[in-house]
Amino acid sequence: MSVSCLDKAYRKLLLSKYFTKGWGKPNDILKLFEFRKIISHRESCHKLVDADHPITILTKTSLKDCSVYDGTFLSPMAKYLPSMMSNKVKQAYFQLVLPKVWLDDFKPVCIHLAGTGDHFFWRRRNLMAKPLLKQGIASVILENPFYGLRKPTNQVRSSLHYVSDIFIMGGCCILESIALMHWLEGQGFGPLGLTGISMGGHMASLAATNWPKPIVLVPCLSWSTASSVFTEGVMSESINWDMLQRQYVSNDKYYDALAKRCNIVDKPFCHRLMKEFNVDEIWEDKDIKTPFDFLNLMNSSMTNMQKHKVSKREAKKRDKEAVWFMRGMMDECTHLKNFSTPVDTSLIIAVCAKIDGYVPRGGLSDLTSLWPGATVRYIKGGHVGACIWHRKMFIKCIEEAFERAKVKLGPPVEHSPYVITALCGAKYCYSPPWVVTLVFWVGYFNSALNPLIYAYFNREFRVAFKKTLQSCCQITSKLVCWKWRSRRDQPVNYSTASSEMHGNNYLRPDLRAEAIAQRFSHNISENEVINLQSEVVI
Template sequence: MKMVSANHPIYIDRVVEDSSQHTLTEGHFISPLNAYLPESIPEESRIARFQLLLPKKWKHPYLKPVCLHLAGTGDHFFWRRRALMAKPLLRESGVGSIILENPFYGSRKPPDQIRSCLRKVSDIFVMGGCLILESIALFNWCEKMNFAPLCVTGISMGGHMASLAGVSWNKPISIIPCLSWTTASCAFTQGVLSGAIPWQTLEDQYVQYGREFREEVKKMIHSPEQNEIFNAGRQFAQNFPSSLDSMPNESANKGEEQNQDLKLDCINFMRGIMDECTHLGNFGPPVDPELATIVTASQDAYVPRDGLIPLTEIWKGSKLRTLEGGHITAILFNMNVFREVIASSIRLNAQKHYQQEL
């Protein structure tokens, strides 16, 4: 990716753990997005921080497989991914790990942000832009350090960010998105999380821009799911009547039908904006889609898949693995499956692109 220099400076700061089996270090670098949108990134988020977990002795004579782990919603700092994914992955399969701290999370969280609740819709896009470019910077650095094959993974929101980062890399890479799908919009406009969105505030702001301006912006938005947008809004209204019915009328002289149309229009506009920036149909496929395995849950209410273009259609040749249960149960009881899929894809990567067995 031309937006990130192959020599973007990355620094190792200190050794956190030094055991007989592994070394854990911490490092940092300036987020590459800061060069393009400095005014949009909170000061606390401009420095990307990561942990690097490596074995003292690699299993292969010269291949050094490393997996980049991106954070899911609420996954602050490093400890959860380190304990549940990185260390077991190293012990079981000899795969090293980079654990990147999310912008707006942990030490990168703005002081006026409450926990994981982003203050603005635009922060979602800034987070995504930061993570894509930061991942590319780390992939470049891994190449300089002779780490290979490479993999990127994440769970839930981290899974979608991993997909975006993986398709933005111009070389074969294993991509393992866990409990995510084709677009991030469905989670916010159809899934369980949609009930936590302050729709009244967004509706009020949406109306302020005026109809003519809104129509012009709509023409600039491209969603591969365009034919489904209105139905998605209608489905949201049916599934969450309490959240919509509790919203006061925009004005006393507007009928209920017109007010309902405005609510649906706001939801659809939100989905269109998110599809423009996060729908994987708007990005090219991975260099080698066969290295991608998408792990989903059969009853995932957080990331609905109904009515969406399947990711396996966009990434021709990729594999789909479906776990029984819902979003939370999949996270609680299937970490071992996520690790197995990562290791399997890395082995395939080594066979196809390095002609080696791991």
């Protein structure tokens, strides 16, 4: 597969280096491998997060076209691997962006996970969330671990210190997304969806596999595994392979314990890393599953391989055990084949770039073979070009996926009597009259009781309803509103506050968390902000 020249050129311009301190502690990686076995199965992973996981709304900001709520909660990951997470990483932050008026009876919400270099909320809020508002789709923007408000003080830009950090990031995104979806369901929102660009797209895919209900998924510029990103893509040039190789050979635990535990899912000889060799016969005779098996095969059969002229850089890179160990680790923890299949794959629309230099797809499992029923669409050009020029395509696919979900889920419950009556009242679909009448009136009572329930249990709804009623009365008749005559001089809010609050129950700021809210003022130096904003989402 050809590679975008723009992707190559842009990567060379960036100074960011990844995994500057190595693999991470072997014991920590072993814990992550064991934890992966738990979160890769939907039944066991879903039990890790309480349905009522505490989430706090800190502030609310009313803008012209939307309302923005800032929220925070403790990452569920901190309960299981606390020693591997700093205090900054443990505390999750998000923004909920809601439209002033919903377009229909549905209240869809899409969770946006961050791509590489996407710190804070402003980029996703302005480029993705606000355009979706026009389609009646709300958004939750989750701050990635190790980014923005959650960035460790000694970390430079987006440069993760250890390879193990990216696995911690993935585990956090999965569990935090589940916590947010539980919370959103409890607030009456739905249908729900997940999306992200590049790394965010793959994180969204992993999170969607662990949700026990149909969910919209639109991964953009990602594929079935992250292994090729770090071993074949242009990002591999930003990794200090010499240092990783030295660590690998200096500690027997990497080779004896870790390499034997992780599997290379796709055939290694189909990858670009081995394009210089003709090894079809070797592959047919060998059962290679782990980097340990593969390295033994390479060492024993190098003399039998047909030699080709290769560049010095490629030869040096090919011979490093660290590259194959990286591939095995990434496949073990990120390959979608190792995770459950989403409940409804027809709600998945993946968007890929044809000549993506960051996410090579050659030799990897096809997304449609792993998830039959999923839709994959391709954009002309590469990774960086797609981020710059094709965001409208991402938004269009998100909108289409939510429309599919609305059809699948059907109308809200209170409309079901009308639908049932229309179907069962047909000539060829007879139902006893008492059944039709019963279901019909249950719907009427449900619709009649909902406003009373909201008015009794929801203080904000009562205030909004009172303001709306006051406005109507002042306009129609002074006699009806004699109780409010003494308050005429007070300003009246003619906004659609009632409709907004009806969809946003319990989204009131917690005044007790005012001290925490100060962290949203971004006490960051000017130089750091400039550095973060100089990175594009890749």
